[in-house]
């Protein structure tokens with residue numbers, strides 16, 4: 004129920020516009036690295052200093068305006084140059100709908116091509132994040148076309164999809180990130196029960212660890228992480244064949260601990276002013292994150308959901324007033 008509310012809020016255009024205008028609010032600053040490239044570079048440097056690499060995401064999705072898509076491309080190119088100029092251990096994650104997939108396929112491809120080409124000069128990896136089911140096949144197609152020319156591209160396999168095993172077999176020779184899946188998908192195509200998703204998730208991870216090129220295991224779930232640790236030990240899988248990934252601001256202690264234990268660790272670092280939908284999805288995944296975020300913001304144990312809802316609606320009302 005809360006999940007549906009947050010997914011609903013994540014698609015609210017009014018709120019998205021307000022969020023861009025009023026900067027990081029509602030506790031988003033705990034899970035978004037900043038609104039500028041400069042601030043983000045500083046966060047990546049801090050992560051690198053404790054042995055953690057980064058995959059950087061310029062926040063934004065479902066763009067329907069060409070200018071906005073071109074602006075996003077320019078920012079991503081700036082990120083690539085800044086990562087290289089600062090000698091950072093980082094690469095880029097991006098979303099096709101931010102680069103114009105909903106506007107025109109060829110326009111999106113041109114934008115992606117420019118980015119992948121720029122990154123390839125520095126041997127930098129570009130990860131194509133996976134969005135909702137409607138964008139799955141076009142995103143795979145974009146990737147396949149890019150792979151004809153470049154080898155610094157990979158993508159994401161979402162374990163809640165029943166077709167995920169076929170996709171992972173098809174793309175096993177790539178660097179793949181495996182996740183549970185973040186969007187609301189229909190029962191006809193996606194597992195809905197947590198146990199079913201977890202079972203498929205671990206099955207896919209094991210498959211790619213044994214047969215794939217390089218596996219990014221992206222989860223905050225300690226039970227999954229423990230199973231992976233056991234599996235790599237039992238199967239003598241070398242540590243340079245995989246990494247763990249988590250989102251910026253979540254389970255920080257565990258991120259540091261895994262890096263200290265000698266595992267490759269990569270933090271997903273989102274930044275930019277288009278933070279609202281991303282932030283709401285994180286709350287949808289795990290409404291308890293409200294607690295974690297509010298504790299960090301207010302540094303006390305009170306005010307759970309009420310605080311964030313009050314903030315959300317206050318921001319909404321502020322925008323409504325401005326629009327009148």
Ligand SMILES: Cc1cc2nc3c(=O)[nH]c(=O)nc-3n(C[C@H](O)[C@H](O)[C@H](O)COP(=O)(O)OP(=O)(O)OC[C@H]3O[C@@H](n4cnc5c(N)ncnc54)[C@H](O)[C@@H]3O)c2cc1C
Nearest residue numbers: 132133159182183184185221222223224248249250253271
């Ligand atoms: C690096 C990264 C990249 C991603 N990229 C994509 C993508 O491209 N496409 C996509 O659809 N999805 C993506 N996701 C989101 C992913 O699909 C899941 O929705 C999200 O990670 C939540 O699932 P989970 O595996 O972390 O664990 P959950 O199923 O949310 O949680 C399982 C258990 O882990 C523990 N736990 C989880 N979070 C916390 C916490 N913050 N603090 C303490 N305990 C916790 C709890 O015990 C919880 O019950 C990405 C996730 C990560 C980490």
